[in-house]
Amino acid sequence: MKITPKQYANALYQSISGQNDKQIKDVIDNFINVVIENNNVSKINKIIEQFEIIWNKEEGVVEAEIISARKLDDKIVKLLNSYITELSGAKDVIAQEQVDKNVLGGVIIKYGDKVLDGSLKIRIDNLKNELAK
């Protein structure tokens, strides 16, 4: 039977959950052996990709993106992080910062498949549409 990357990733996650570091190392060695035995080494990148998704989902980790016009100082980033935690209901947030001049001001927050657009640009666009009416 063909084993999909998703099935591999799921199996890996389940066998390492609740184990200590030493055991995890053994499990991973064993896992790699199984993958090699099944001639599935070429799938390893996809397996890692799927594993990250499963890990994030199970452990309540959310990857987020913060886009702003200028570099934000740490205090604001911390505030935003806790805000995203509250919004998404996740335990932990891994936020990446990005600088984009087109945003003009404010921030755009992206997490999962949600977008929260609080930028100056979208507000000006909305105002433009409103006035054009």
Added chain:
Amino acid sequence: MSTTKDFIVEQLKQKISDFKSEAKEQTVGKVTEVGDGIAKISGLSDVMMSEMLEFTNSGNDKIQNSVYGVALNLEEDSVGAVVLGDFSGIKEGDEVRSLNRILEVPVGEGVIGRVVNPLGQEIDGKGSIESEKNYPIEKIAMGVITREPVTEPVQTGVKAIDAMIPIGRGQRELIIGDRQIGKTAIAIDTIINQKGQNMKCIYVAIGQKESKIAGIVKKLEDAGAMEYTTVVLAGASDPASLLYIAPYAGSAMAEYFLDKGEDVLIIYDDLTKHATAYREISLLLKRPPGREAYPGDVFYLHSRLLERACKLNKEYGGGSITALPIIETQAGDVAAYIPTNVISITDGQIYLEPDLFYQGNRPAVNAGLSVSRVGSAAQIKAMKKVAGKLRLEAAQYRELAAFAQFGSDLDAETKAKLERGKRLVEIFKQDQFNPLSVEKQVSIFFAATQGLLDNVPVEKIIEFESGMYTYLEDNGGGVLGEIAEKEELTDDITEKLTTKINDYKDTVDYLIKE
């Protein structure tokens, strides 16, 4: 001067202070695959079935081109959507937003007299459509407690149909036949004849040539029929997604008038192309193909559409939607997949036959194979009386005519039947764009069934018919008006009509002498 300037500034300030912008959480996905009018999208985890999606071009910030789409396939970690419109600008990685509403079209009085596309946008160059309301294009048909049997007639103005295959308000009558034998002509004649009949008409053109539609719109305008007609056009060059939603959009527009208690006639021209468009979409979305490569739910595709035709009872407004779907067959093959499906859904069919058409019997209605399951319930009393035996006589004639080709010795009774039949066939001939009012139809069928035409030569019947109408209008002493008003043939009217027709016969010089 300065006052106007102040006024403008004041207005602007007002608008800006009124303007509130809130950052709203939106669900977005990314396009992973595009092609042939469909797109695969990742993300969009909580999108609804047939929800509207907005594709935005992320690359070009100056021009925000947004194209709409509809989610049709909800899979484990992707969404299959059809793009409504030009899909050439969509790239892999583009953002897709879900709009949190099911696909809707504008409805209302504003669409009457207009030509619109399946999204309800104008395409006739007469300015944008004014409407306050939007209706979802997909809707579950009215339930059984809201309905009542069909009783009121739709006067098509086509003699052969009104007499033998009557259509009622709220009925679904299929028009079926090969290409180029007058299917659309019957539908257009019916629309033209609805003038003053308290009926709104919607003509849905699916995959038709735009030149043909331009011609139809022109004809309707000339006949004054665009005053109560809407044309929904998905042309042959439009993407399959638009062809697919066109009949549902037309139906939504009809339902607005239904809700107001009005009568609507809707024509789907034609559902063969609709099924083909749906097959295209389904195959591209990788749904499994079935018979003739149509997906498993083609039956539901048409049954849910035609079930929206209905006659509501008084408590629910008493409105009706009459549907005239059109199906094109290949070489008269009514047993193909889509034709049999639609025949089984509708309340009867008008079968047009190429042989009759090329013999010059136009409209080429085959009386034997055409049926109306509503029957004479949808005829006025006067028509019931004269048309009762017509179908039988027409069918008998056809059998006898085939038989009589071989022998020359026939008894008097058979001869009489043949002569009567020949005249009936002549009467059923009718020019296009020339619908006939019901009282005139009653008068000519009355003349035929009473044997008043038996001594009019067959080749003079058409001439006699039009002469008789003119005579009855000018010198009939209002007998046509009486039929139209009373809707039945009382003894009084019968007598008057007989005398008047005989009077007219005295004025013509081509009668056969005994």
